[in-house]
Amino acid sequence: MSSDPQKLQCHCFRMKIKKDTLEFILGVSKKFHPNEFGGLLRGKNDIIEEVLIIPASTFGKKFVTTRFDMIPIDYSIIGSVHSHPGHRFKPSNADIRFFKKTGSVHLIVRYPYRGIEDVAAYDRDGKKIDLEVLDKKH
């Protein structure tokens, strides 16, 4: 527990995601479809390594109703992920309000959840950032 939350406010405009993590996100999004899936991202520096699924009771059409008391206190959380069961990537105003409170990188996965082409990354202001997939060799 030596992490300093300030350090995690990275202003990088390129994020990386482990291939396994990406596949996990796509799989869970498919499973929840046509409902929205939501989770928190864990990682180090500019690499997204893991997803924490937000407890099932909080799922529904309104991701912003997430119960913050259910989210474990964990400073390795660097952002969030949620699915858009429609085709749109664009974060809603509610999404952006949530982004500002939840870290520095936010992924939106859109239907049909095929691969990296259906994943977009945003910063806390809802500005698009680059996302690169890391395969196992890294």
Ligand SMILES: [Zn+2]
């Ligand atoms: Zn959304």
